[in-house]
Amino acid sequence: MGKRTRGNCHQLSTVCFLQEVKNQRQATNRLRTLNSRATESNEQRERRIHCNALGNHNRIGAETFDARRNRLQLERVRQGTLRASNWLYLKDEALYYDPNLDYPNFPQIVIGSMLSKCTFCGALKFEAEASGLCCSNGKVSLPEVPQLPEPLKSLMEGNHPKSKEFLSMIRKYNSSFQMTSFGTSLPMLDSTGFMPTFRIQDQVYHKAGSLMSLLIEEAKFLQIYFLGNEEAEAKRRCTLIPGTTRSLIESLQKMLHENNHYVQKFKMAIEDNPTEDLQIVIKADKKPIEGHERVFNTPALNEVAIILAGNDFAKRHIVLTKLSNELKNICETHISYDALQYTLMFPRGEDGYTININQVEPGTSNQINKMVSAMSFYAYRLMVRSTENRLLNYRDNF
Numbered sequence: 119m120g121k122r123t124r125g126n127c128h129q130l131s132t133v134c135f136l137q138e139v140k141n142q143r144q145a146t147n148r149l150r151t152l153n154s155r156a157t158e159s160n161e162q163r164e165r166r167i168h169c170n171a172l173g174n175h176n177r178i179g180a181e182t183f184d185a186r187r188n189r190l191q192l193e194r195v196r197q198g199t200l201r202a203s204n205w206l207y208l209k210d211e212a213l214y215y216d217p218n219l220d221y222p223n224f225p226q227i228v229i230g231s232m233l234s235k236c237t238f239c240g241a242l243k244f245e246a247e248a249s250g251l252c253c254s255n256g257k258v259s260l261p262e263v264p265q266l267p268e269p270l271k272s273l274m275e276g277n278h279p280k281s282k283e284f285l286s287m288i289r290k291y292n293s294s295f296q297m298t299s300f301g302t303s304l305p306m307l308d309s310t311g312f313m314p315t316f317r318i319q320d321q322v323y324h325k326a327g328s329l330m331s332l333l334i335e336e337a338k339f340l341q342i343y344f345l346g347n348e349e350a351e352a353k354r355r356c357t358l359i360p361g362t363t364r365s366l367i368e369s370l371q372k373m374l375h376e377n378n379h380y381v382q383k384f385k386m387a388i389e390d391n392p393t394e395d396l397q398i399v400i401k402a403d404k405k406p407i408e409g410h411e412r413v414f415n416t417p418a419l420n421e422v423a424i425i426l427a428g429n430d431f432a433k434r435h436i437v438l439t440k441l442s443n444e445l446k447n448i449c450e451t452h453i454s455y456d457a458l459q460y461t462l463m464f465p466r467g468e469d470g471y472t473i474n475i476n477q478v479e480p481g482t483s484n485q486i487n488k489m490v491s492a493m494s495f496y497a498y499r500l501m502v503r504s505t506e507n508r509l510l511n512y513r514d515n516f
């Protein structure tokens with residue numbers, strides 16, 4: 119046993135010695151290379167880089183299919199190991215915060231400031247963020263989101279006496295005005311107990327009911343807007359969503375009646391068509407109004423088409439009937455999907471994502487024959503630019 123241990127020690131010391139020799143040789147080589155590079159002229163440096171590039175090019179050009187595959191595989195492993203070794207010692211560090219460590223000195227943690235500015239859309243980004251993250255390198259160009267109407271603007275910006283209360287319950291206030299209901303295709307669990315949790319399973323959907331409620335039912339969602347008088351409306355909203363302040367509900371309600379194009383058009387349609395078989399169709403892909411490219415598109419009169427019952431409708435259109443107890447799913451790529459659910463985020467009924475938004479030639483407004491994806495659309499919308507992005511201030515309303 120003792121002999122074997124001595125033998126192992128001998129082997130180990132030999133390995134250590136050889137490793138030491140290797141390290142020294144590598145250090146000497148590195149030093150020699152550094153010295154020779156420090157003394158080389160610009161011309162010599164350019165020649166060396168050119169020769170190296172040529173050598174690499176020839177070597178890669180001459181390698182077989184298998185050699186190329188092996189080289190790329192080795193390169194991937196080397197890169198992966200390097201990346202892992204950089205991150206491994208910080209694994210789960212966020213869960214074990216140590217106040218004695220000087221985290222700003224860890225290069226892996228410090229991501230810097232948003233100093234990088236996209237030349238196409240002006241988005242501010244962190245240095246390591248991909249160039250196409252904001253606007254797909256100039257291929258996505260959307261109109262600016264317009265200013266909010268009052269009193270919502272002051273409430274959101276903290277300039278209203280009730281701002282604090284409003285912002286702390288912004289989801290409740292939005293729920294008081296949403297025109298569609300929200301649900302999931304599987305039952306929600308854990309919705310009781312001390313800390314009720316809202317859990318979502320499977321697909322999320324938004325549903326729209328009829329414009330008016332049936333006689334035996336109380337008005338809900340969109341129907342509340344057409345109760346006929348302000349007081350009844352505000353009372354119904356406060357009953358449905360308790361905890362909100364009546365005076366705030368009243369002023370926001372007034373704002374929506376004055377500014378929201380859907381509310382205005384629907385109201386007009388109900389007043390002009392007293393028949394019970396009235397149907398209102400909101401087309402799925404309204405096109406921007408020509409000549410107003412930088413103006414956010416709000417539904418024009420002809421875009422909320424009024425069609426009598428019995429017509430055929432495209433699958434993605436929203437068809438609202440005047441009186442029924444039927445709830446209809448709204449397609450998530452419908453241009454009104456966001457505006458009908460997040461009424462206080464899009465108080466004028468501003469357009470959301472739809473499948474027919476064309477990409478543009480980078481740096482121009484010339485449309486090309488490719489469409490903007492939903493991910494690119496929302497990425498563009500959520501970026502920080504020189505003017506404040508008001509969509510980012512909606513706290514838990516998302």
Ligand SMILES: [Zn+2]
Nearest residue numbers: 236239252253
């Ligand atoms: Zn950009």
